[in-house]
Amino acid sequence: MLARPQFWLVKSETEVYPYAALVAEKRTEWTGVRNYGARNALRAMNVGELVLFYHSQEDKAVVGVAKVSREAKPDPTAPDEDWSSVELVPYCAFTKPVTLAQMRAKPALADLMLLRQGRLSVMALERAHFAEIVAMSATTLPG
């Protein structure tokens, strides 16, 4: 049981690996992260924690929530290097995607890391930010 669950956000290009692909596959190995900040975020994830799924490039919107189903281990796509990957499963698709423009327009999200550090592909989220974005999606999370 997690005393203090953390919340996360991952980015994926819409055309490369959309949320629908995760739903179709049931689970995915989140490989290919090659940035130290993003890697450290992966390593801090715990099984069961929730992850906002953001589509970069085309959609520029958070489209759903995934869940960490396995903690970080060495990234199999970089066998001799010090990178990490986790496993994600789909958790809940958003009723309405929450666009970057909508998030930028919310004072409550002014210091959201997604908005401040645009290139980071995996990041921690404050609980309040997570809750705000879920509320904006008009989605009721299961459980």
Place this chain on the structure above:
DNA sequence: GCCAACGTTGGC
């Protein structure tokens, strides 16, 4: 250890 050059990401 500094910093300029370069490559990549991602919004517009």
Place this chain on the structure above:
DNA sequence: GCCAACGTTGGC
């Protein structure tokens, strides 16, 4: 397609 931001690399 362009460009800003920023991370990484490599010369010194």
